[in-house]
Amino acid sequence: MKYIDEYRDEHIAQSLAAQIARRTTRPWNLMEICGGQTHTIMKYGLDELIPARIRLVHGPGCPVCVTPIEVVDKAIEIASRADVTFASYGDMLRVPGSHSNLLRVKAAGGDVRIVYSPMEAVKLARALPERQVVFFGIGFETTAPPNAMAVWEARREGLDNFSMLVSHVLVPPAIRLLLGSPHNQVQGFIAPGHVCTVMGYWQYETLCRDFHVPIVVGGFEPADLLEAVDMLVAQLEEGRAVVENQYVRSVRYEGNVVAQRIVEQVLEVCDRKWRGIGVIPQSGLRLREEFAAYDAERIFGVGEMTAEEPAECISAEVLQGLKRPTDCPVFGVACTPENPMGAPMVSAEGACAAYYRYRRHSIQPSEVA
Amino acid sequence: MRGERRSIAEMVCPAPLPAGDQVLLGHGSGGKLSAELIHDVFLAAFDNPILARMDDQAIVSINGLRLAFTTDTFVVKPLFFPGGDIGSLAVHGTVNDLAMGGAQPLFLSVAFIIEEGLPMETLRRVAASLRQAASQAGVQVVTGDTKVVEKGSGDGLFINTSGIGVVADGIQLSADRSRPGDRVLLSGSIGEHGIAILAKREGLEFDTPLESDSAALHTLVAAMLAASPDIRCLRDPTRGGLSSTLNEFASQAQVGIEIDERAILVREEVKGACEMLGLDPLYVANEGKLVAIVAPDAADRVLAAMRRHPLGAEARIIGSVTASHPRLVTMRTTVGPARIVDMLAGDQLPRIC
Numbered sequence: 001m002k003y004i005d006e007y008r009d010e011h012i013a014q015s016l017a018a019q020i021a022r023r024t025t026r027p028w029n030l031m032e033i034c035g036g037q038t039h040t041i042m043k044y045g046l047d048e049l050i051p052a053r054i055r056l057v058h059g060p061g062c063p064v065c066v067t068p069i070e071v072v073d074k075a076i077e078i079a080s081r082a083d084v085t086f087a088s089y090g091d092m093l094r095v096p097g098s099h100s101n102l103l104r105v106k107a108a109g110g111d112v113r114i115v116y117s118p119m120e121a122v123k124l125a126r127a128l129p130e131r132q133v134v135f136f137g138i139g140f141e142t143t144a145p146p147n148a149m150a151v152w153e154a155r156r157e158g159l160d161n162f163s164m165l166v167s168h169v170l171v172p173p174a175i176r177l178l179l180g181s182p183h184n185q186v187q188g189f190i191a192p193g194h195v196c197t198v199m200g201y202w203q204y205e206t207l208c209r210d211f212h213v214p215i216v217v218g219g220f221e222p223a224d225l226l227e228a229v230d231m232l233v234a235q236l237e238e239g240r241a242v243v244e245n246q247y248v249r250s251v252r253y254e255g256n257v258v259a260q261r262i263v264e265q266v267l268e269v270c271d272r273k274w275r276g277i278g279v280i281p282q283s284g285l286r287l288r289e290e291f292a293a294y295d296a297e298r299i300f301g302v303g304e305m306t307a308e309e310p311a312e313c314i315s316a317e318v319l320q321g322l323k324r325p326t327d328c329p330v331f332g333v334a335c336t337p338e339n340p341m342g343a344p345m346v347s348a349e350g351a352c353a354a355y356y357r358y359r360r361h362s363i364q365p366s367e368v369a
Numbered sequence: 370m371r372g373e374r375r376s377i378a379e380m381v382c383p384a385p386l387p388a389g390d391q392v393l394l395g396h397g398s399g400g401k402l403s404a405e406l407i408h409d410v411f412l413a414a415f416d417n418p419i420l421a422r423m424d425d426q427a428i429v430s431i432n433g434l435r436l437a438f439t440t441d442t443f444v445v446k447p448l449f450f451p452g453g454d455i456g457s458l459a460v461h462g463t464v465n466d467l468a469m470g471g472a473q474p475l476f477l478s479v480a481f482i483i484e485e486g487l488p489m490e491t492l493r494r495v496a497a498s499l500r501q502a503a504s505q506a507g508v509q510v511v512t513g514d515t516k517v518v519e520k521g522s523g524d525g526l527f528i529n530t531s532g533i534g535v536v537a538d539g540i541q542l543s544a545d546r547s548r549p550g551d552r553v554l555l556s557g558s559i560g561e562h563g564i565a566i567l568a569k570r571e572g573l574e575f576d577t578p579l580e581s582d583s584a585a586l587h588t589l590v591a592a593m594l595a596a597s598p599d600i601r602c603l604r605d606p607t608r609g610g611l612s613s614t615l616n617e618f619a620s621q622a623q624v625g626i627e628i629d630e631r632a633i634l635v636r637e638e639v640k641g642a643c644e645m646l647g648l649d650p651l652y653v654a655n656e657g658k659l660v661a662i663v664a665p666d667a668a669d670r671v672l673a674a675m676r677r678h679p680l681g682a683e684a685r686i687i688g689s690v691t692a693s694h695p696r697l698v699t700m701r702t703t704v705g706p707a708r709i710v711d712m713l714a715g716d717q718l719p720r721i722c
Contacts, residue, residue: 001637001640001641001644004640004644008702008703008704009703009704010703010704010705013704013705014704014705042708043702043708044702044703044704044706044708045702045704045705045706045707045708046704046706048706049704049705049706094715103393103394103395103715104391104393106394107391107392107393107394108391116571116646222703222704338401338402348647356711357709357711358708358709358711359708359709360709361694361697361699361707361709
């Protein structure tokens with residue numbers, strides 16, 4: 001398949017890996033932010049291709065994993081109502097809240113539906129005027145434009161039975177938090193290509209300057225990630241710290257300005273809690289006041305719901321890249337995708353799930369640390 | 370956490386999914402939850418040596434005649450899809466379960482569970498398609514049943530078929546016969562049935578229309594068995610896809626399986642749809658493909674026989690059985706390193722981005 005096969009080619013991958021090996025003179029810790037990138041690294045075994053001195057640590061960029069437990073509880077509360085049709089991306093359905101998950105709400109008779117786009121939820125609202133259709137609007141900057149567009153479209157059409165449960169998160173504030181931590185070991189970042197397709201990469205320049213850390217915008221295929229690692233290692237070895245763009249076939253400096261405009265019209269920046277990490281200032285998006293009529297939290301009165309985040313295994317350290325999934329005493333034993341003890345084991349993009357699914361045969365806990 | 374380390378016993382679990390008090394859709398996915406359900410509820414209730422073999426069909430002996438017996442229920446939505454419909458599928462599914470035991474399929478029963486309000490024309494079309502598929506496969510529908518349930522108690526139409534066939538002497542196919550060194554053969558490209566259904570359901574369109582691969586495989590199996598008796602076992606990778614079938618083989622025979630990603634054929638349309646929807650074709654259903662574990666010396670002969678048959682024209686050797694990592698399936702990826710091909714817990718859930 002064009003634009004896919006060439007990025008999964010063995011010879012291209014091997015030659016990029018050899019180039020990284022030639023450049024590397026000492027150990028470097030690099031973090032890929034996005035769960036999709038973690039998934040590719042584990043699925044194709046890219047960490048086995050590159051020199052052992054390059055350590056890839058996995059960032060907090062799985063939107064499913066960082067959605068706070070009380071938001072999942074709110075979704076469960078709303079979806080359990082008899083008058084609600086609750087629409088969500090598929091992988092949110094298995095995420096545990098305090099006591100249940102959306103798959104169980106569905107099994108108990110709740111009208112929970114998997115959709116591939118928020119516009120499908122708008123379509124449902126049109127088709128089911130007697131029901132309240134609620135879309136679970138989560139994710140990073142990538143999914144913000146379609147979610148904003150869906151709310152905007154619902155208002156344009158005067159649909160009064162559509163609303164959204166919004167829990168959006170933003171990447172740059174999370175990187176800032178990680179870099180400001182006294183425990184930080186990350187020396188270079190692979191920024192998420194999809195997020196930057198929407199937002200551009202100008203936002204990352206201040207991070208490079210403030211912390212003297214190189215950032216390379218990377219794609220999601222094996223060759224993309226190896227090239228991004230190569231670009232980061234080149235910067236580190238030469239003592240440079242700037243933003244570079246590996247994912248040129250998708251990302252422009254200014255991003256998708258039209259998409260940014262619709263987000264600005266409908267959503268505004270707010271403080272946001274991240275599961276496993278806590279509140280990060282100015283790291284989220286919520287509906288603007290003029291779209292309050294589409295805010296499911298207000299419509300269903302769940303805004304005040306809170307939940308105690310239980311101490312989940314070592315997911316906080318995993319999500320901050322301080323530890324690897326295999327450092328956890330319950331990894332693969334008490335904690336598996338069927339019985340997840342923490343969020344990173346739930347989603348296919350979670351770091352723990354990626355390790356478990358693709359690599360548990362070759363990783364011994366003692367090898368990583 | 371954050372400094373203080375809790376012991377495992379003290380750890381609070383957010384809300385794991387001990388598959389316990391409630392049946393979830395995932396219990397019907399063909400993945401780990403299905404396997405648990407069958408083991409904990411049904412094997413526990415009906416345990417006997419024939420059932421315990423856990424093959425797609427039971428082989429029973431009556432007065433020296435070896436009979437294969439199987440049953441399958443079809444709940445596909447939509448009822449009509451590119452490349453088939455619930456009627457043809459109900460024939461192919463059961464014929465194939467018999468064929469995977471090396472049987473010559475002979476007779477079928479058909480039971481219809483119809484939801485009140487189903488258009489009569491729909492039922493006629495399904496019946497006509499079922500009859501045509503049966504006659505093409507050389508099997509006869511010899512008994513049946515009809516039930517009508519109230520509106521809301523079913524989803525249009527469910528069909529159950531059971532089948533009987535005869536197994537020739539000397540044919541002995543069962544997953545636990547696999548040995549290290551055996552080759553793994555796959556009869557063609559994967560994922561077409563699942564994606565054709567999904568595309569129809571979700572309104573996806575392709576430049577070239579993608580059809581389900583639904584087909585009766587017993588003549589292909591007969592050609593393979595004629596080429597060599599050293600076929601260890603056969604299975605059609607339906608629900609749960611190729612990965613579930615390989616994992617079943619590995620766990621039943623207590624062996625490891627190694628496959629090569631580059632040997633597995635996936636059509637462009639299937640690849641494209643999977644990329645778009647965040648699905649892995651290894652977990653997508655097939656209805657006209659089979660996987661064979663074959664003794665190393667016989668592999669080339671069996672492969673040649675498959676390729677001479679229209680339903681096996683694209684057959685390939687995709688891997689081999691190994692003594693290392695028992696019960697695990699690994700795959701050499703397109704870029705080189707190997708990874709695990711796991712059985713999914715439940716249904717494959719489309720990813721957010």
